[in-house]
Amino acid sequence: MKQVKLHDKEFRVSIPAEKIQDAIAQMAVKINNDYKGKDTPLFISILNGSFMFTADLFKHIDFVCEVTFLKLTSYKGTASTGAVRQLIGVNEAIEGRDVIVLEDIVDTGITLEQILGQLKSFEPASVRVASLLFKPEAYQKDLHIDYIGMEIPNDFIVGYGLDYDGLGRNLPDIYTLIS
Ligand code: IMP
Numbered sequence: 467m468k469q470v471k472l473h474d475k476e477f478r479v480s481i482p483a484e485k486i487q488d489a490i491a492q493m494a495v496k497i498n499n500d501y502k503g504k505d506t507p508l509f510i511s512i513l514n515g516s517f518m519f520t521a522d523l524f525k526h527i528d529f530v531c532e533v534t535f536l537k538l539t540s541y542k543g544t545a546s547t548g549a550v551r552q553l554i555g556v557n558e559a560i561e562g563r564d565v566i567v568l569e570d571i572v573d574t575g576i577t578l579e580q581i582l583g584q585l586k587s588f589e590p591a592s593v594r595v596a597s598l599l600f601k602p603e604a605y606q607k608d609l610h611i612d613y614i615g616m617e618i619p620n621d622f623i624v625g626y627g628l629d630y631d632g633l634g635r636n637l638p639d640i641y642t643l644i645s
């Protein structure tokens with residue numbers, strides 16, 4: 467079994483690269499089918515974690531489209547509100563567009579809820595969500611996720627864009643923390 471050490475922790479391969487690529491190819495078939503004939507849909511990729519997923523998915527997309535990248539900034543708010551996260555980098559016209567949000571992973575769903583809430587103010591024609599990974603046991607929201615690559619157990623993972631304290635994003639496979 468392939469293992470890797472990042473900072474102080476050991477991780478073991480749990481999802482090999484081929485399985486990730488299969489899931490992405492299957493997702494692309496559905497997206498291509500659903501958006502056939504639509505007027506230049508806009509993919510919005512949420513950085514940092516989604517960069518690999520976005521690159522690989524995007525190569526399968528067969529309709530005329532655009533992609534843009536957003537980063538969530540988080541800073542300490544007041545004691546009562548806690549961390550406030552805000553979208554930065556929305557430059558493309560979103561109003562009236564069909565938007566597909568690309569996420570690496572939906573865990574509690576808190577990030578996704580904030581993204582969708584803020585996107586709404588730009589008045590897109592439609593918004594769908596595509597997430598490579600989904601942790602059903604950790605999910606606290608009831609927002610619909612339109613395209614899910616794989617459901618995974620509630621364990622901490624790294625690789626394929628996902629990090630542990632900045633490290634591990636370059637790994638082509640996904641690794642799970644050895645508990
Ligand atoms: P949520 O707001 O709890 O849904 O978390 C979403 C974000 O947390 C993702 O976009 C990831 O950046 C990060 N995240 C969630 N689970 C993991 C994990 O297992 N490994 C690395 N990052 C994760």
Ligand code: MG
Pocket residue numbers: 512513514515516570571
């Ligand atoms: Mg992320």
